[in-house]
Amino acid sequence: MTTAQPLDVQPTPLALLLLGREADPKSERGVECPGDLPAPSDPDLVERARAAKAKLGEKVFVLGHHYQRDEVIEFADVTGDSFKLARDAAARPDAEYIVFCGVHFMAESADILTGDDQQVILPDLAAGCSMADMATAEQVAECWDVLTEAGVADQVVPVSYMNSSADIKAFTGRHGGTICTSSNAQRALEWAFEQVDPATGKVLFLPDQHLGRNTAVRDMGMSLDDCVVYNPHKPNGGLTAEELRAAKMILWRGHCSVHGRFSLDSVNDVRERIPGVNVLVHPECKHEVVAAADYVGSTEYIIKALEAAPAGSKWAIGTELNLVRRLANRFAAEDKEIVFLDKTVCFCSTMNRIDLPHLVWALESLADGKVVNRIQVDEETEHFAKLALERMLALP
Numbered sequence: 290m291t292t293a294q295p296l297d298v299q300p301t302p303l304a305l306l307l308l309g310r311e312a313d314p315k316s317e318r319g320v321e322c323p324g325d326l327p328a329p330s331d332p333d334l335v336e337r338a339r340a341a342k343a344k345l346g347e348k349v350f351v352l353g354h355h356y357q358r359d360e361v362i363e364f365a366d367v368t369g370d371s372f373k374l375a376r377d378a379a380a381r382p383d384a385e386y387i388v389f390c391g392v393h394f395m396a397e398s399a400d401i402l403t404g405d406d407q408q409v410i411l412p413d414l415a416a417g418c419s420m421a422d423m424a425t426a427e428q429v430a431e432c433w434d435v436l437t438e439a440g441v442a443d444q445v446v447p448v449s450y451m452n453s454s455a456d457i458k459a460f461t462g463r464h465g466g467t468i469c470t471s472s473n474a475q476r477a478l479e480w481a482f483e484q485v486d487p488a489t490g491k492v493l494f495l496p497d498q499h500l501g502r503n504t505a506v507r508d509m510g511m512s513l514d515d516c517v518v519y520n521p522h523k524p525n526g527g528l529t530a531e532e533l534r535a536a537k538m539i540l541w542r543g544h545c546s547v548h549g550r551f552s553l554d555s556v557n558d559v560r561e562r563i564p565g566v567n568v569l570v571h572p573e574c575k576h577e578v579v580a581a582a583d584y585v586g587s588t589e590y591i592i593k594a595l596e597a598a599p600a601g602s603k604w605a606i607g608t609e610l611n612l613v614r615r616l617a618n619r620f621a622a623e624d625k626e627i628v629f630l631d632k633t634v635c636f637c638s639t640m641n642r643i644d645l646p647h648l649v650w651a652l653e654s655l656a657d658g659k660v661v662n663r664i665q666v667d668e669e670t671e672h673f674a675k676l677a678l679e680r681m682l683a684l685p
């Protein structure tokens with residue numbers, strides 16, 4: 290009889306990152322949990338979370354992003370989109386610990402907007418955002434060199450989506466730009482174009498090409514030809530100096546892996562399956578999906594639209610599945626039929642990394658006086674990122 294020999298196969302660095310067992314300081318993903326997590330099967334997890342939170346009292350403030358699991362949302366003091374949550378955190382200066390149930394860039398924004406004596410905790414450091422990872426500080430600095438070489442940098446205002454790393458927000462602040470959310474992207478673009486010569490001015494929109502394109506074309510009447518896509522993996526972004534000079538919108542080639550999955554077929558299919566359905570999608574979806582939808586808006590807009598919808602109405606929603614399921618359950622009693630736009634299950638995998646074991650571990654550690662998984666933005670980055678965020682706050 291032979292015994293099986295251990296295979297001499299080492300996991301690749303990428304596999305380790307995805308498993309959360311390796312760190313990549315340049316990326317938002319993949320960091321080993323430094324503590325002993327409770328077992329997911331522990332029947333006392335809910336009780337343990339309650340007890341730790343009660344022990345911490347007013348010292349802790351738990352933020353839950355809309356895309357978080359129900360088991361986590363149950364312990365959130367407030368829920369919302371990333372910007373609302375960062376502002377909620379800033380409005381609670383008495384809370385020593387801000388536990389951010391969301392992803393890394395959101396915790397960074399909360400750290401930027403809260404006081405120096407407040408500590409922001411991300412229960413799982415591997416909860417990154419694939420979109421934010423698509424624009425690194427080095428790539429964006431290289432892009433600026435390309436724009437300078439093409440002789441257009443002085444006519445460009447960067448506008449960065451909230452879903453970007455603190456480094457990218459700081460780049461934006463340094464170069465006279467602003468941050469935007471999916472709710473105020475149009476106002477941010479209008480402001481940016483006011484800062485430059487209307488004949489030659491341009492916006493460099495980071496990192497979500499779809500939000501940039503949808504806002505420019507759908508909301509502001511630009512044409513698709515006014516937009517070019519800068520691909521950081523190609524020399525000079527894959528663009529000629531003439532193309533850069535002719536463009537109004539220079540869109541970074543980034544996207545959300547969740548919203549990018551909805552297709553025109555999903556829209557056509559749901560209309561066939563559910564006659565009279567209203568299709569409501571997030572502006573991170575592809576342009577053709579947004580163009581075919583009945584309504585388009587941020588997560589906060591989606592929630593408000595469903596609250597205001599009449600009984601008996603039917604809705605297909607193109608956003609993250611945890612939120613859609615929660616809304617479907619919430620509004621079922623009001624006779625509003627709410628379905629997920631796609632047939633395929635589509636959670637945000639990194640948002641889902643924050644689960645009850647990680648939350649219990651973070652809360653119990655804090656209750657024992659041990660700060661874990663603190664997210665801290667360095668002073669210089671914070672200064673310039675805050676500048677860009679403040680420009681957004683000052684938008685009319």
Ligand code: SF4
Binds near residue numbers: 392548
């Ligand atoms: S839903 Fe998309 S943009 Fe939001 S955290 Fe997940 S990958 Fe990032």
